[in-house]
Amino acid sequence: MATYAPRCPHCASSIDVPESFLSKIKFWTHKSTANCTACSRTVDLHQATVMGDAFGRWADHFSQDLRKTVDELPILKNVEARRVIGTKVHDEDVRLLSSFEALSSTVLRQARQVLRDKSHGEEVLLDAAVLRDPASPQEAIAVILGRSAVSSGQREWEALIARLGKSEYVAYFPPIATGVEQRVREAIRDKKWPGRLASV
Secondary structure, three states, X not given: OOOOOOEOOOOOOXXXXXXXXXXXXXXXXXXXXXXXXXXXXXXXXXXXXXXXHHHHHHHHHHHHHHHHHHOOOOEOOHHHHHHXXXXXXXXXXXXXXXXHHHHHXXXXXXXXXXXXXXXXXXXXXXXXXXXEEOOEEXXXXXXXXXXXXXXXXXXXXXXXXXXEEOOEEEEEOOOHHHOOOHHHHHHHHHOOOOXXXXXX
């Protein structure tokens, strides 16, 4: 069974606590705290452990869905990928990633607020789907749509991913201010298998 690092219940950042300390029985019988270096709050370590476990499990679930999605993608040339994604040469939010692990890590960082809200039991959306180019159906990309909980303002973001090689990807994270493309919403809505964090 996988074990996950404790996380701050407020900002979902990892809490650095020695594993030997976490394994002590007194951890569960006496109130212990630690400081979150990201948000500077004092957190209860029991709550941080529960948060870390929930966050880690949801992150793993989504990563598995993302893997299933990108495995369906054809390998495209860089020019084809850019055309289907819709990026320009000067776009700054385009990232070249040389492994699925790098892709998953990049996406999960973007999804941290959504995963935090989900770990608190709130309703969120985080899903991935395959989007095919209507003009050339053999060319396809993966799209991700994330939406945080009501308590976090229901902020939406999207990602568009093309496969350049067996384990090479290009990912584009459009500025949130531009809004989510309609084709991304439709791909998530029409997918044949549900994502684990979907609530559409």
